[in-house]
Every structure is written in structure tokens, then in C-alpha cells.
Amino acid sequence: xxxxxxxxxxxxxxxxxxxxxxxxxxxxxxxxxxxxxxxxxxxxxxxxxxxxxxxxx
Numbered sequence: 001x002x003x004x005x006x007x008x009x010x011x012x013x014x015x016x017x018x019x020x021x022x023x024x025x026x027x028x029x030x031x032x033x034x035x036x037x038x039x040x041x042x043x044x045x046x047x048x049x050x051x052x053x054x055x056x057x
Contacts, residue, residue, distance in 0.1 A: 004030070009033060015049060018054065
């Protein structure tokens, strides 16, 4: 599933980044992927994915 259309970030890529310690919030996770937030509509969804990954870590 696509999390961020502006940056073409997929859910699996975001989850892998968080698991590898690449981010504890959307901005740091996006930076670890070499991207930055743009329109911001994806932030709530990205944060929920990050939160679920951190809870299972």
C-alpha cells in the first residue's frame, strides 16, 4: 500500500525503515528514506504505522 503519494513511499518501506532504527516519527523516517514531507496529508497514516512498528519492537 502507498503511504505517501507525493514521495512514492510504500508501507513496507516505511515499516522496514522504522524497524532498522531509521525514524521514530514521520519526518525522521522520511529523511532516512531520502525524502521529506510535502503536502502532509500522509502524516497521520505514517505516524500510525510507525507507532505500530515501535510497539512491536
